[in-house]
Amino acid sequence: METRETRPATDVPPVAKAYNGVDRNAFIFGLNPQAELWNGRLAMIGFLAYLTWDLAGFSVLRDVLHLIGY
Template identity: 45%
Template sequence: MQNKDRNTWSWGFTTGAENWNGRLAMIGFISALVTELLTGKGVLHFLGLV
């Protein structure tokens, strides 16, 4: 295991990248759910794609 500073950015499948991916996915899911609850339409209908 490498001893790296936690604030440095490294490319690839790192723990930090996976944490951010998970956080952003949760925000996107909640946003889609709130949009559907407020408008009564799914996200694709709301955006006019369907």
């Protein structure tokens, strides 16, 4: 009987550490697949920062609407 240590690892997908030989988490300047990952990460950080700022009572949208007369 095969144990977990002795059975072949064909049912476990390999962890993708590289994309075409390049680390997918590395910061590389220019148009490349890593740019979309970094763009998404920074967008999530920006959205969370704005949400926190808005919940603290400093609403940019409310201030802009107040300035234009709404």
